[in-house]
Amino acid sequence: MQSIVQKIKKAGLTGRGGACFPTADKWLMVKKARGEKKYIVCNASEGEPGIKKDKYLLEKKIDHVIDGILIAIDYLEAEKAYIYLNPAYYEKFGKNLEKTIGTLPIEVFKKQHKAGYIGGEESSALNHIEGKRIEPRLRPPFPTTSGLLGFPTLINNVETFYDVSLIAANEYQGKRFYTINGDCLYGGVYELPESWTIAEVLKKTDNYPDFDFFVQVGGDASGVVLNARQMNQPAGGGGSITIHSCLKHNPVGLMRYWTNFFYNESCGQCTPCREGLHRIKEEMEKKELNWQMIARLLDNLEDTSFCGLGCSVKTPFSSYVNNVLKKSGIKINLPLDQKKCLCECF
Numbered sequence: 352m353q354s355i356v357q358k359i360k361k362a363g364l365t366g367r368g369g370a371c372f373p374t375a376d377k378w379l380m381v382k383k384a385r386g387e388k389k390y391i392v393c394n395a396s397e398g399e400p401g402i403k404k405d406k407y408l409l410e411k412k413i414d415h416v417i418d419g420i421l422i423a424i425d426y427l428e429a430e431k432a433y434i435y436l437n438p439a440y441y442e443k444f445g446k447n448l449e450k451t452i453g454t455l456p457i458e459v460f461k462k463q464h465k466a467g468y469i470g471g472e473e474s475s476a477l478n479h480i481e482g483k484r485i486e487p488r489l490r491p492p493f494p495t496t497s498g499l500l501g502f503p504t505l506i507n508n509v510e511t512f513y514d515v516s517l518i519a520a521n522e523y524q525g526k527r528f529y530t531i532n533g534d535c536l537y538g539g540v541y542e543l544p545e546s547w548t549i550a551e552v553l554k555k556t557d558n559y560p561d562f563d564f565f566v567q568v569g570g571d572a573s574g575v576v577l578n579a580r581q582m583n584q585p586a587g588g589g590g591s592i593t594i595h596s597c598l599k600h601n602p603v604g605l606m607r608y609w610t611n612f613f614y615n616e617s618c619g620q621c622t623p624c625r626e627g628l629h630r631i632k633e634e635m636e637k638k639e640l641n642w643q644m645i646a647r648l649l650d651n652l653e654d655t656s657f658c659g660l661g662c663s664v665k666t667p668f669s670s671y672v673n674n675v676l677k678k679s680g681i682k683i684n685l686p687l688d689q690k691k692c693l694c695e696c697f
């Protein structure tokens with residue numbers, strides 16, 4: 352009989368939190384790691400704007416999610432699991448979750464408001480649960496060998512545990528959840544094949560625009576911006592697709608939105624991100640924008656930030672400039688190259 356990790360490997364499941372790391376490999380790393388105790392964290396912080404699939408699962412499929420966590424506890428012989436829940440979700444689902452959990456070795460941990468977006472990064476989440484300052488840790492060591500309280504820890508997203516429960520029951524069909532937002536009639540969360548392209552997902556849900564548009568996929572902040580001719584690729588990352596009408600959107604307004612988001616969510620631990628975002632925000636608020644300066648600051652953030660938040664600030668800007676503005680002839684002289692592969696996890 353196949354073990355659960357063999358079944359996960361055969362299903363080809365990758366983490367649904369956005370990083371797309373192979374789930375079976377992560378489980379094996381924790382299994383092989385030495386430690387008197389092992390822990391599990393189900394990450395339900397969902398701080399990236401535009402992604403609502405974990406909320407959907409907490410509301411509609413909580414039994415499956417808990418099943419997936421119990422399967423992990425059993426496989427790893429873990430001491431305990433935590434469900435790391437964002438504050439809004441705690442208000443909405445906390446009581447029901449605790450009732451469903453009953454006496455199982457699972458604790459619901461309420462993420463504080465001040466933890467923000469960066470509180471969802473896995474090592475920040477561990478610091479938060481331990482009662483430490485909420486900021487990313489230097490890696491290595493990785494949580495798989497030294498996580499919660501220094502013990503090997505498996506951290507997976509809510510949807511990953513949901514998929515594990517389907518795999519264990521031989522019901523997994525290679526689907527994932529997509530959140531569709533923006534200028535569309537039928538926004539919401541849909542479960543459709545992971546292999547589908549953005550175009551297929553939008554057509555199936557009756558959301559394919561009949562107007563000039565572009566999309567941001569994988570999150571409304573750190574996601575990649577693609578034009579209408581780039582729809583033949585999977586959405587990837589956190590599985591969100593936000594549609595923007597070319598007629599309605601305001602280029603500088605959109606860039607200010609990204610800037611303000613990252614500025615507000617930076618934990619302030621490292622100088623490039625803390626000071627860089629402060630300077631970009633300052634520049635973005637001026638009447639005459641210094642695009643050369645903004646481009647240099649974004650490059651610096653990408654190259655020198657301590658964690659993924661700072662490194663990903665440039666992604667929406669560079670993909671928007673290269674895939675939308677340059678193609679549509681809108682003249683904004685923001686000289687950004689686009690190093691990242693669009694198919695890569697972001």
Ligand code: SF4
Nearest residue numbers: 619620621624658661
């Ligand atoms: S890049 Fe930003 S969010 Fe990440 S550690 Fe540095 S200051 Fe904090």
